[in-house]
Amino acid sequence: MNQSTARKARDTGTEQKSHVLTLPLENTRVDRSPHTYERWLIAKLLRMAGNPPVRFRLWNGDVIEPDEQRAEFTLHLTDPKALYALVTNPNLAFGDLYAAGRLEVEGDLPDLMEALYRAVHEARQKWPKWLDALWRNHAPRSTGISEAKENIHHHYDLGNEFYRLWLDNAEMQYTCAYYETPDLSLEQAQLAKLEHVCRKLRLKPGMTVVEAGCGWGGLARYMARNYGVKVHSYNISREQLDYARKEAHKQGLDHLVEYVEDDYRNISGQYDAFVSIGMLEHVGKENYEAMSELIKRSLKPDGIALLHSIGRNRPMLMNAWIEKRIFPGAYPPSIGEFMQICEHSDFSVLDVENLRLHYAQTLSHWMERFTENEDKVTAMYDEHFTRAWRMYLAGSMSAFRAGNLQLFQVVFAHSDNNQLPQSRQDLYNFPAAPEEG
Amino acid sequence: MNQSTARKARDTGTEQKSHVLTLPLENTRVDRSPHTYERWLIAKLLRMAGNPPVRFRLWNGDVIEPDEQRAEFTLHLTDPKALYALVTNPNLAFGDLYAAGRLEVEGDLPDLMEALYRAVHEARQKWPKWLDALWRNHAPRSTGISEAKENIHHHYDLGNEFYRLWLDNAEMQYTCAYYETPDLSLEQAQLAKLEHVCRKLRLKPGMTVVEAGCGWGGLARYMARNYGVKVHSYNISREQLDYARKEAHKQGLDHLVEYVEDDYRNISGQYDAFVSIGMLEHVGKENYEAMSELIKRSLKPDGIALLHSIGRNRPMLMNAWIEKRIFPGAYPPSIGEFMQICEHSDFSVLDVENLRLHYAQTLSHWMERFTENEDKVTAMYDEHFTRAWRMYLAGSMSAFRAGNLQLFQVVFAHSDNNQLPQSRQDLYNFPAAPEEG
Known part of the structure; x- marks a missing residue:
């Protein structure tokens, strides 16, 4: 599918959209x-x-x-x-x-x-x-509200069918899994990640949660199913939301989960937990103060916030190719940069965990499945697209292996919240991953 | 004891030194x-x-x-x-x-x-x-090598007898304890802190550890006793070192523990672990880059570093009274400021834990004992001194309770170290605190 076909497909709402490189292979030999x-x-x-x-x-x-x-x-x-x-x-x-x-x-x-x-x-x-x-890597694209929509569309609206080929079939998680033990399957590790996040948020039945950027909605459903909490999940990717809503309905979770098609900046209300998994990379440093103020006003006095994001050991621009061809507007922050979000609103950082090698393993599992399905991907798009995504997955895996990228989960609370967990012991009381079956 | 008596006592090496306020109570009624x-x-x-x-x-x-x-x-x-x-x-x-x-x-x-x-x-x-x-709080004192000696002398050479009156009698820890459960005694919680730190460093028998600032040497002895590691511990407080060496000798640990009377900046050699508990507060922001380089060169390729320090939610000067009268040169950093140490040498942050309320509880335990022993303190120094320390302990406890101060344990490693623990599960395999007895 070439660029204009892709645009046409998008405009008419046809599936299998591609806004990534779909140029024919060049023959300049x-x-x-x-x-x-x-x-x-x-x-x-x-x-x-x-x-x-x-x-x-x-x-x-x-x-x-x-x-x-x-x-x-x-x-x-050549x-x-x-x-x-x-x-x-x-x-x-x-x-x-x-x-x-x-x-x-x-x-x-x-x-x-x-x-x-x-x-x-x-x-x-x-x-x-x-x-x-x-x-030097070039400056990333703007992430203002209208550009954000285009940036996210570029990547996440490629078609659910495409992602289904290589993501886990438990909850379609397109973020780092949690290999609490190294032998977990991708499905187990993704469910373990959702469980780990719920534990860090100390969810209890009846609590309310707001989620900024929800992908295919897996975390919201997991929280509702396993913790009996009410979740409002924001996303601007139409295709992901369609999938998320159907899935929640199928699971009988309509009364607990609401998926909102809107920019995270329009979140309203106050919640016991604020969570965002894999969205901060798309937020852009210039929006950190606004994000900080958003969390400040959305979090109840005793609430807990968790942001899960790709990061860096020190400030560094995103790889130019990834940013231009795969993830427009992406910028993974160092902890120092991340702290603008916490310091601006006087949040108290409770816990930071780095899951860098877990992302390398997640990518290795994704790549196995992607490789098995390359023919299907090429049939859906073209060889150029398949090769670009192979490079993207391989490059990302090696960036995590080489210590070029990090994965941070940061938990924080209002500065005067004294209703804090005594220790992190309870995060580890029993395995986070379900038994395979 | 007035100022000149105090100076005389110090010069002649007599015990019970005081460099804190020892003015007589003023009567200006x-x-x-x-x-x-x-x-x-x-x-x-x-x-x-x-x-x-x-x-x-x-x-x-x-x-x-x-x-x-x-x-x-x-x-x-009045x-x-x-x-x-x-x-x-x-x-x-x-x-x-x-x-x-x-x-x-x-x-x-x-x-x-x-x-x-x-x-x-x-x-x-x-x-x-x-x-x-x-x-506005004034700027803190310089922490150059010669001033550091004076600053540390000011506080830590007050006399071991003084600190013995109200610190734990397990290992004389003058830093935040770890109340893994809220009912622990001060002694249990201090030993639990030492154990928690050892676990975070993933110590194994035969490893080598360097410690920057060792107080009365309790961590070094704990590591040697319980983990069979070799420890080099640096301190510039003569009185603390005297105590530390005698204690190590008594416990038969001379072959494993070496206490070095020198500034941490003169650390040499390479170690499996770099640890510093409660010293970063005295390092001063202007020395963070040098400290970063020191850790970089002192840590083996697969080594792990842990810094434990009082901190802030955002950059803020130390309370003027504490800095002038109690802790000259003290400056607790925000995580953002702390990150200068990590980012300067491209370290990878693995884990941050905030033990703020644990320090409030530690201070509450210290204050109970201090209050019981106020008559003895006044006999050793004078009433002015007793009142100043009462204010210091009470003020610190409430600063931790009010969220004005934080306590961060930050674990980090070289950026290309892939020999990382799979998860933090093993930190919680069994209780860190010994049973009371």
Whole structure:
């Protein structure tokens, strides 16, 4: 499906929408010999990237080995222009070229990406200023109310059928699972995540919860089913809400769960708990103070808030390719940046947990299923799309493995709330994951 | 004991040193009627403080009731100058006047302090700029290496005998205990704290630990005794080290524990764990980057670091009186400020726990014992000293109760350390506190 078909499909409400790269694979192959300066560029590129264990095979079959170590991976470039794109803007071009089939990887894709993340992470400390300026990631898109709608539409309205192919079939969770033990299945770990969040919020029957950004509504249903609480869940993705409502109705939860099609900024009322799983990444730093004020006014005096978000060890722009092609407007904050939300309203941080390696495992489970279903994905969209998503999943998994991305769950309360749990002991009284069955 | 006696005692190495207020109680009592503007000043003071439930009884017996609510406490001012000092610089004067016996409190001191903290916290949002400037807390003292020695000497070398009167008799812990259940004794809760810290560090026999600031050395001995690890503990308080070494020797731990009389900035070597309990408050923000680099170079690739510190919900200067009279150089950071330490060296934050109400309970236990031993304290120092410390303990307890102070335990690791615990489950496998006995 190309761009205009995609737009048409969206406008007419047809399923299987795609706003991601759906360009046909480019065929720009040539077989001339590489020039001397092209070989020099590659050597330079490898050095600047911190000498990852990577060799290049060029369009004419020539192979360029790295200086210092044995290569474990081969990157095959199909044409000279691919090389120039890579040298000029590697953050963006690596994903684009891979998606377009102009950069092929021999070796395990996630392992390659992890090796690249680790090498570049070390090397960039020593980059000259001009290189840093050239390769710097661009600023993310705006996340004002109208742009937010477009940004979210871009990603989450790809079609429930698409996500169903590789997300868990327990509650369609498109966020980090909780592998309380390493042997859990994806379904168990996603349910364990929902349970872990409920425990951190100390839910009791009859309480009220507001959720900012609810995906396919799994957390709201889990809370209603297992904790007997009333949940208001906000989302601006129409397709996700359709699914969420049908599912809640099927489960007889209509009296407890209300899904609201609106921007989280329009949340009204006061609740015993404020929860947001995997939305903060889309909020944008410029909106943190407003978000802080929103939580301040939405949370009852003894209420507890929990935000679950991808994050960073220190402030850093989102990878340009992910931000441009996959997740427009995305920005994962460092804890320091996150603290703007807490400090602005004098919230008291009670608990921070980092589930970084849990996200790596979640992505590994997603990728297994995605790989099994690549043919179906290509039939739904096209090969370009499949390759882009393969790169996105592999790259994300390796970013969590390499410590480039983090996953924070932050629990906080009003500063004068003294109705606090004595300890975190009760989070661990019995297993959070259901037995497989 | 007056100042010059105290200095002499210190110089000759005699016990029972005091570098805190040891001025004689001032007798500036008068019994003239208050002027109209003095009454106006008190009404203004009460309004600016957010109308706490407090009445004033003046030097001549006149009583001034608050505008809006019934008073629960009476503050008795012995002289007009006390009133002027209070109006000009309440943060500093309140403690000074109380210590000097020129301000007497009728009603429970910690309850009064909590009511004041809560009222002022609300009210200060609306203070005019001039008032904020007038009442603003002053900048804390420098914490350079030589000043640090003096600052620490000021507080921690008061004499082990003094602290023994009211700290726990298990391991002389002068930091927040961990009341894993609310009914624990001070001794149980302090041992539970040590155990909780060891678990968070995931200690195993044969590991090496470095400790920055070790008090009377209790954590180091606990680690060696219960986990079979080798500990290097740094402290610049001579008296504490003397005690720590004798105690380790008595317990047959000389081969595992080494107490080093040196500034934490001179730590050398690499360790499996870096721990610091209750020292960060004395480090000073200007030294966070250096501290970050110190931890970076002292921690093995798979090592875990834990810092335990009093903190704030948002950046705020230390109470002027505490900083000037009790804890020179003290500054409790917000998590955002704390993150300078983590972000500067690209550390990955694994876990943050806030034990605010545990510190309130610790202080309540300390204060019970302190109150029982006030006669002994006065015999060791003088009444001024006893009153100052009573105010300090009561004020601190109420600051934790009112949410003015926090207690953070922050666990972090190098960004590329993937040898991380699967979950926090194992911190709670069995009770951290020993059974009483």
